[in-house]
Amino acid sequence: MMEWLFERFPLAMLARRNLSRAKTRSALAMLGVVIGVVAIASLGVFGVAFKLSFLQGATFGxxxxxxxxxxxxxxxxxxxxxxxxxxxxxxxxxxxxxxxxxxxxxxxxxxxxxxxxxxxxxxxxxxxxxxxxxxxxxxxxxxxxxxxxxxxxxxxxxxxxxxxxxxxxxxxxxxxxxxxxxxxxxxxxxxxxxxxxxxxxxxxxxxxxxxxxxxxxxxxxxxxxxxxxxxxxxxxKDSIERFNEQMSTINLFLLGVGGISLLVAGISILNVQLMSVIERREEIGVLRAVGYGRFDILKLMLGESALLGLVGALVGAVLSLGLGLLINRQLLGDPFAFTAKGFQYIGLGLAFGVGAAVISGLYPAWKAANERPVEALRD
Structure with missing residues (x-):
């Protein structure tokens, strides 16, 4: 899938090449995204499974x-x-x-x-x-x-x-x-x-x-x-509605916990991209000198952030799906007892992971796009 992406979008291939220059730093930033996505998706799936488990075990409703x-x-x-x-x-x-x-x-x-x-x-x-x-x-x-x-x-x-x-x-x-x-x-x-x-x-x-x-x-x-x-x-009916409201509150709290993990991941990506901009000032200056516009540099840097987020979010979604199977087996007795709500949390975690990475890359990309070619080459 990733090879198809690189062939279809050359910008993605450039982003991969640039990220591979600092593999350890990029891998740690990507790991933060993975943890954040797993936290959001798996905690959401757990909340859904726990609610179903309670309602199935209790026939009072x-x-x-x-x-x-x-x-x-x-x-x-x-x-x-x-x-x-x-x-x-x-x-x-x-x-x-x-x-x-x-x-x-x-x-x-x-x-x-x-x-x-x-x-x-x-x-x-x-x-x-x-x-x-x-x-x-x-x-x-x-x-x-x-x-x-x-x-x-x-x-x-x-x-x-x-x-x-x-x-x-x-x-x-x-x-x-x-x-x-x-x-x-x-x-x-x-x-x-x-x-x-x-x-x-x-x-x-x-x-x-x-x-x-x-x-x-x-x-x-x-x-x-x-x-x-x-x-x-x-x-x-009122008891069931109160229970649903309480579970919604708990799910929001769990999402907040996962959101903190993604915030940490976003800070890591921000740091990676800022370091990349500092280390590549001369390269950015050359690109500007040979005709690359500000928008081109902006796209290139944002592409790197998006690639970090996309790969990390995909890995996190796969891990969340595996954890969801274990959670469903433990609470519901059927590992494949996923509901639409459970898949929504996995999709939400995936979207949040990519979104957090792109947002974190905005400032470094803006900074790179506004570098003056002459000053960058002089340095």
Missing amino acids: NTVLVMPGEDANFTLSQSQVSKVKSNVDADDEVYAMKQRRGRLSHLRQSGPVSVYGLEEARQYLSTKRGRIPNTWRKQVLVGAETAATYGVGPGSSVTLDGKSYRVAGVLEDQPRGGAFQSLDDGVLVPMSTFEEDQYSQVQIRTDSPTEANRTAVMLRERLGFGREDRYRIVDF
């Missing part, structure tokens, strides 16, 4: 909660739950939960615990030890934290609110922000152990935060007229 309103006596009735279900799209997952506080005892250990009931538990939950029974009688399921706290597992005998039960299984760890995260430190019992009209909430799982917001708006319209105090409908 896709969930709508329907809970009792102020006049609902802290519970939802069976008819209210049925009404909610009838107003939800068939493609969405809908599950009603019941909840109360209880006291769990095992051997000499006893303490308060949250007790849950979940419709169609076998459909939504899985166990890492034991199994979910087909017919629940005197059996319960415990969350991972509850199992660790009380030292229980499949087959253990426990006492819940004065009644004896056997642990049928230990539930899988629930994902962060997931609909069933509270089960980690709770106990799941058959729905029949609760009173019929004792639902604590209905959860609707959608495909995306946008879809969740649309569902919430629809439910407020259909259930809200004259029933404002009977239902409380919660979606997490």
